[in-house]
Amino acid sequence: MNGRAKSTRTSAVAAAVPEKRRRQSPDERRAQIIRESINFFSEHGFAGSTHDLAKQIGVTQPLMFRYFESKDDLIDAVFNAVFTQRWDSQWPKLIRDRSLPLRERLVRFYNSYLKVVFNRDWMRLYVFAGLSGVEINRRYFRILEQRILMPLCEELRAEYRMASAVDIPITEDELDYVWSFHGGIFYHGIRRCAFGTSTDHELSQTVLDVTIDAFINAAPHAIGRFTAKTHRS
Known part of the structure; x- marks a missing residue:
């Protein structure tokens, strides 16, 4: 009996002592x-x-x-x-994959890309970096421009059998045109995830599809004007 009571007391004392945290x-x-x-x-x-x-x-x-x-x-x-770690190395390959129609490439890319960037931490860090003058934004801009947006300019030329970037270098206006397209999609995430204003819902597939269609359909006319302006200069 005494042995059992002692055992019970020992167990109670042991239970009262918090476990040591693993270092x-x-x-x-x-x-x-x-x-x-x-x-x-x-x-x-x-x-x-x-x-x-x-x-x-x-x-x-x-x-x-x-x-x-x-x-x-x-x-x-x-x-x-x-x-960096959330950047998918397959994205640049997808943009340049001419075995797929350009529209399909863009739909696949943005469906994958937006799953990564449309979250509160990503968007707020991005905005705060710009406000604080931290190098993050400029570093990310360079990555996005070099690996996605500049190649997209070249793929638009190829899609519509226009002069290659070797014959006529990609113009600043073309790059701005592509940036404007990308920024329009991106800003939905800024409003929803960073500022929490006006948009509290996911970007619908319909809106994404329509935005891509409008961009692609207008591209040959826009690029024609940009390259013609270069010739006149």
Whole structure:
């Protein structure tokens, strides 16, 4: 009886003592800091202090900066996690895949692309970066322009059997035309995910299809005007 009572008391004491938390590995701690930083910067912008960030994470600033040399280094890690790692290497290949009609390529691309960028963290980080003068926007612009939009200019020429970019270099007006098309689709996500105004619903497939159709149908006339303007110059 005494032995059973002692055993019961021992079990009760053991249950009252909280289990020791497993210590995180350096890789796990670094990943945690990046995750929390994404949440913090998407809420407060990149001007938010690292003191407040460390407090939110539940670590000290010195510990945080054992994993990142500076705030800029941490922002680079956030850029890599949110923008670079979510970039699909198949997107540029799809844009240039001439075994498919260009319209189908664009529908497939945007259905895939918008699933990545149309979320609160992505959009708010993108907007805050522009407001704060952080390099993220310019870096992302270069990636998007070089890998998607400039190739799309070339594919429009090919689709309508117009002069190649070798014969007549892609004009600034052509690139602006493609940027305007892309920006019109993109801005739906800005309104819904970043600002939470006027648009609280997903971009419908019908609207996406109509937008792509209007762009493609107007493209030969637009490109003709842009290239003619180059010749006159």
